[in-house]
Amino acid sequence: MSRLTGQMMQMPLLISSLAVHAARHAADTEIVSKRCEGDIHRTTWQALELRSRKLAQALARLGCEPGDRVATLAWNGYRHLEIYYGSSGSGLVCHTINPRLFPEQIAWIANDAQDKVLCFDLNFLPLVEKLAPQLSQVKHFVLMTDRAHMPPSSSIPRLACYDELVEAEDGAYAWPQFDENTASSICYTSGTTGHPKGAVYSHRSTLLHAFAAALPDSMGCSAADAILPVVPMFHVNAWGLPYAGALVGAKLVLPGPHLDGKSLYELFETEQVTFSAGVPTVWLGLLNYVKQNGLKFSSFRRTVIGGSACPPSMMRALEEEHGVEVIHAWGMTEMSPLGTLSKLKAKHVGLEDAARRQLLETQGRVVYGVDMLIVGNDGRPLPWDGHTSGDLLVRGPWVIENYFGQKTGDPRESPLVEIDGQSWFPTGDVATINPDGFMQITDRSKDVIKSGGEWISSIELENVAMGHPGVHEAAVIACAHPKWDERPLLVVVRKPGVVLDAKEMLGWFEGRIAKWQIPDDVAFVDEIPHTATGKMLKLKLREKFKDHKLPTA
Secondary structure: OOOOOOOOOOOOHHHHHHHHHHHOOHHHOOEEEEEOOOOEEEEEEHHHHHHHHHHHHHHOOOOOOOOOOOEEOOOOHHHHHHHHHHHHHHOOOEOOOOOOOOOOHHHHHHHHHOOEEEEEEEHHHHHHHHHHHHOOOOOOOEEEHHHOOOOOOOOOOOOOOOOHHHOOOOOOOOOOOOOOOOOOEEEOOOOOOOOEEEEEHHHHHHHHHHHHOOOOOOOOOOOOEEEEEOOOOOOOOHHHHHHHHHHHHOOEEOOOOOHEEEEEEEEHHOOOOOOEEOOOOHHHHHHHHHHHOOOOOOOOOOOEEEEOOOOHHHHHHHHHHHHHHHEEEEEEEOOOOOEEOOOHHHOOOOOHHHHHHHHHHEEEEEEEEEEEEEEEEOEOOOOOOOOOOOOEEEOOOOOOOOOOOOOOOOOOOOOOEEEEEEEEEEEEEEEEEOOOOEEEEEOOOOOEEEOOEEEOOOHHHHHHHOOOOOEEEEEEEEEEEOOOOOEEEEEEOOOOOOOOOOHHHOOOOOOOOOOHHHHOEEEEOOOEEOOOOOOOOHHHHHHHHHOOOOOOO
């Protein structure tokens, strides 16, 4: 019997369709940017789509051909958004590079990706001038500003002005149609050993991810929102919000490089932001500013916090003091990045506050499109009982199959593992999953502490420490112990002006955690090192304290 084929229109899922949709159906909805130049810029989805088409024309005039990489070193702003749509929409590949990386890493990444064009914000001009001689593949350097802010001279030959390139075109350009599996963008992850690795997203995966991000049990984006992504557009495409914002026709508020508490608060209030997203370190700064100045939010209603585990004390501060719903989330560069978000089911709404909070403090449930599994050391699936922890595996249409440069189908190069005939991506996280599907990260596989054969979660200890009113930030690492092999060392940054010693800090753990899990010692530091995306850099802490002598009983 012949198979019946569906008789529906064949329309590829392309990023350009998001811009066209927003231009037609949210034409006058604003996109507000605080520019590197210091002023506030206002445009609309309709105007942005036109300038994106002009940019596509300009890139073609520079000699870009389908598949060429267009790199950015840029903050969140309307020009960066135009590059998102103008490059990917025309069949080029948008490559966002994290400017917070070491210059040597930036050069290595740009050369590995074979970037042809590099567009960069005004405040990165000194960095790019130093890097330019090392960027062997880059043919065109474009400064993302107007003629008035172009430098009178530069060591970069033929430095182009972004606004002049765009304004020289007429916009009479039709977005091309092509295979939805065509590469749309590349993000490099530093969460691997050795050199960073590139995750190559497709138009199809990006649109499916945007649909998932906007779902009610996900980020819940709507046309009634004013969305301010604090998470940078160079950090996994701002978690998909530049695409989800176009999909629903929401107002976008883009903060540029102005990420201090005062600047963010003023932007939240003047633009009546309803929804935001970012890593915990950003919210620390904003909450401290608001508290020190006795301020409240007038429109801010919910936020997604991810990148690293959100301390429960931070969740309580946002929810109880400011009425902001915190959506705890988890994902990876390799997952575009969304994997799970903590939203309750109907059966949980009537739970006692403590039980509800316990669920909301987990990393949450998968969105449709992602599946997950926890496995033991033998590779066998483990039960979803909320207690048994194992290595977390994921799969789905926006999860990578290979890194950039690896051969698809070559098992020697694939990061995937096979379980019962299905391919899964190993996340490097250790987690539990409860019977209702709520996943909780208990550690990175390399950060978990094994004391006398028993596992201790560094994240759980950090969450307890962060609940102390005198603690600004805390990290837990393993230290060698002659009897127990490893024991936890607590590293603490005190809040300004706070007097806090090791005895008081360790006493804080009494009754809050099993006695044998309490850290053996406390080290006080001025700051905890972070990765370029805001995660605690425990590798550096382990190096710093590798010879630390724990007190003996």
